[in-house]
Amino acid sequence: xxxxxxxxxxxxxxxxxxxxxxxxxxxxxxxxxxxxxxxxxxxxxxxxxxxxxxxxxxxxxxxxxxxxxxxxxxxxxxxxxxxxxxxxxxxxxxxxxxxxxxxxxxxxxxxxxxxxxxxxxxxxxxxxxxxxxxxxxxxxxxxxxxxxxxxxxxxxxxxxxxxxxxxxxxxxxxxxxxxxxxxxxxxxxxxxxxxxxxxxxxxxxxxxxxxxxxxxxxxxxxxxxxxxxxxxxxxxxxxxxxxxxxxxxxxxxxxxxxxxxxxxxxxxxxxxxxxxxxxxxxxxxxxxxxxxxxxxxxxxxxxxxxxxxxxxxxxxxxxxx
Amino acid sequence: xxxxxxxxxxxxxxxxxxxxxxxxxxxxxxxxxxxxxxxxxxxxxxxxxxxxxxxxxxxxxxxxxxxxxxxxxxxxxxxxxxxxxxxxxxxxxxxxxxxxxxxxxxxxxxxxxxxxxxxxxxxxxxxxxxxxxxxxxxxxxxxxxxxxxxxxxxxxxxxxxxxxxxxxxxxxxxxxxxxxxxxxxxxxxxxxxxxxxxxxxxxxxxxxxxxxxxxxxxxxxxxxxxxxxxxxxxxxxxxxxxxxxxxxxxxxxxxxxxxxxx
Numbered sequence: 001x002x003x004x005x006x007x008x009x010x011x012x013x014x015x016x017x018x019x020x021x022x023x024x025x026x027x028x029x030x031x032x033x034x035x036x037x038x039x040x041x042x043x044x045x046x047x048x049x050x051x052x053x054x055x056x057x058x059x060x061x062x063x064x065x066x067x068x069x070x071x072x073x074x075x076x077x078x079x080x081x082x083x084x085x086x087x088x089x090x091x092x093x094x095x096x097x098x099x100x101x102x103x104x105x106x107x108x109x110x111x112x113x114x115x116x117x118x119x120x121x122x123x124x125x126x127x128x129x130x131x132x133x134x135x136x137x138x139x140x141x142x143x144x145x146x147x148x149x150x151x152x153x154x155x156x157x158x159x160x161x162x163x164x165x166x167x168x169x170x171x172x173x174x175x176x177x178x179x180x181x182x183x184x185x186x187x188x189x190x191x192x193x194x195x196x197x198x199x200x201x202x203x204x205x206x207x208x209x210x211x212x213x214x215x216x217x218x219x220x221x222x223x224x225x226x227x228x229x230x231x232x233x234x235x236x237x238x239x240x241x242x243x244x245x246x247x248x249x250x251x252x253x254x255x256x257x258x259x260x261x262x263x264x265x266x267x268x269x270x271x272x273x274x275x276x277x278x279x280x281x282x283x284x285x286x287x288x289x290x291x292x293x294x295x296x297x298x299x300x301x302x303x304x305x306x307x308x309x310x311x312x313x314x315x316x317x318x319x320x321x
Numbered sequence: 322x323x324x325x326x327x328x329x330x331x332x333x334x335x336x337x338x339x340x341x342x343x344x345x346x347x348x349x350x351x352x353x354x355x356x357x358x359x360x361x362x363x364x365x366x367x368x369x370x371x372x373x374x375x376x377x378x379x380x381x382x383x384x385x386x387x388x389x390x391x392x393x394x395x396x397x398x399x400x401x402x403x404x405x406x407x408x409x410x411x412x413x414x415x416x417x418x419x420x421x422x423x424x425x426x427x428x429x430x431x432x433x434x435x436x437x438x439x440x441x442x443x444x445x446x447x448x449x450x451x452x453x454x455x456x457x458x459x460x461x462x463x464x465x466x467x468x469x470x471x472x473x474x475x476x477x478x479x480x481x482x483x484x485x486x487x488x489x490x491x492x493x494x495x496x497x498x499x500x501x502x503x504x505x506x507x508x509x510x511x512x513x514x515x516x517x518x519x520x521x522x523x524x525x526x527x528x529x530x531x532x533x534x535x536x537x538x539x540x541x542x543x544x545x546x547x548x549x550x551x552x553x554x555x556x557x558x559x560x561x562x563x564x565x566x567x568x569x570x571x572x573x574x575x576x577x578x579x580x581x582x583x
Contacts (some may be wrong), residue, residue: 067422067426068425068426069422069425069426069576072577085574085575088427088429088430088431089428091426091428092428093425094426096422096426098422100418100419102418102419102420102422102423103420104345104420104423105348106348106349106351106352107344107345107348111344111348111425114341115341115344115345115423116339116423116427118337118339118340118341119338119341119342119423119424119427119428119429120427120428120429121334121337121338121428121429125337130328161423201442228442246544
């Protein structure tokens with residue numbers, strides 16, 4: 001395969017259904033003459049999905065469309081089979097954490113979350129509020145004004161307001177902004193717990209390591225278009241126009257390099273820092289060839305490691321394409 | 322998962338959501354600057370009345386004084402500006418900083434959010450306007466109410482403030498420059514155009530206020546004698562309310578949010 005990742009990644013067909021947490025069908029959205037989202041078709045299922053893209057790629061607009069804050073200029077957005085822009089009942093299932101620190105500063109965290117619980121028609125506002133605040137570890141400062149909160153505390157107050165009704169679809173726009181490392185870990189565990197309980201969590205973040213550690217699936221947006229979707233390791237394998245870089249440690253790197261260079265998938269070898277670096281166009285074929293090659297020369301292979309399969313590399317390649 | 326799905330008596334849910342809307346409205350509306358502005362508008366007519374009362378018999382006829390001050394100061398300035406501040410502040414601030422999102426991403430019907438907001442703004446605007454009229458009347462005339470002028474203008478200004486507040490609440494959802502839009506209506510439409518083209522008096526909240534005041538007191542003035550009938554005022558008020566609720570509900574279904582994401 002020599003096609004770019006964008007072209008080679010199969011697009012999913014969305015199937016509007018009450019069981020599908022979130023589906024976009026040929027969704028476009030433009031502000032005046034600026035196209036923010038361009039003909040996106042995708043579904044988001046239970047689990048954690050990372051939404052990636054450079055600044056201005058349309059991530060926030062896509063989340064706003066999912067939350068019903070914007071109506072698509074074209075196409076259809078459905079949350080569990082309902083259009084959030086047209087039916088308020090869809091908000092039973094939606095929790096949104098916006099990017100900006102938008103909070104009513106004069107209210108206490110407790111009053112703010114309780115107001116959300118009341119607006120969502122919860123049967124036990126007190127209990128739901130207390131639970132949501134405890135979940136984000138704000139119960140000790142619940143009666144302080146949110147205007148006096150640190151950025152991380154505001155972020156957690158927004159999360160409490162988004163989770164107060166136990167939504168089945170959680171949309172988070174840069175949720176890790178302003179959180180210290182401990183709070184980040186706590187939020188990651190929280191999101192994992194939500195996903196484990198069957199919720200669909202979609203989060204946009206520019207901190208790729210966190211998405212990498214959390215998301216089972218990614219959606220990559222570039223210039224308003226959906227560039228790729230799926231497991232990022234699978235996406236990397238599909239990028240056959242970009243040779244894979246593989247690091248090997250063995251008992252005889254030079255001899256192994258000489259043996260491997262003849263393999264048709266290998267486009268380059270290099271020995272540096274006591275390590276053999278091989279660039280191969282077909283990762284699977286190369287991996288199958290290493291064992292026999294080492295055996296022929298009686299070489300022991302200690303380590304084989306794909307060096308550019310991280311989310312950061314995949315993202316960089318997609319953006320470059 | 323979602324506990325929203327569990328049943329709950331409707332009346333309890335409506336009341337709880339109304340309380341939440343009022344709480345959010347109060348938090349966004351009642352700022353120190355707005356309080357100062359509203360206090361100034363309420364106290365200004367009282368200040369004039371205080372000067373009148375302090376001058377004793379030299380001041381002249383209290384009825385003439387009150388009708389002039391009510392017309393020029395309360396009906397033309399204090400009432401519309403009070404209503405403008407109260408009507409536009411919550412939705413305008415929430416649209417600009419993005420906190421409107423917390424209202425609209427809820428299961429509460431849009432029309433209910435709009436109605437509660439309008440009732441909130443209309444009630445406070447009506448109460449403060451009535452206080453400004455009643456307070457200045459008491460200061461100028463003591464406990465007496467010659468020709469029923471204080472009662473008439475108290476009722477009329479409360480009515481006018483409520484209508485203005487309802488309309489300006491809708492304006493806050495229509496335009497980012499709600500204050501400018503509201504001031505343009507008060508100054509240009511009611512101030513300039515209505516004076517030039519008397520037919521426009523039928524579409525002027527100020528003239529409706531004067532019509533209601535004129536129907537309740539025997540005191541008269543030139544402006545009170547030339548406006549629409551009270552029937553026209555009531556029909557106009559109902560029409561403004563219905564149209565404002567309809568437009569605001571439509572706008573809230575497609576809110577403009579300045580800051581929810583990049």
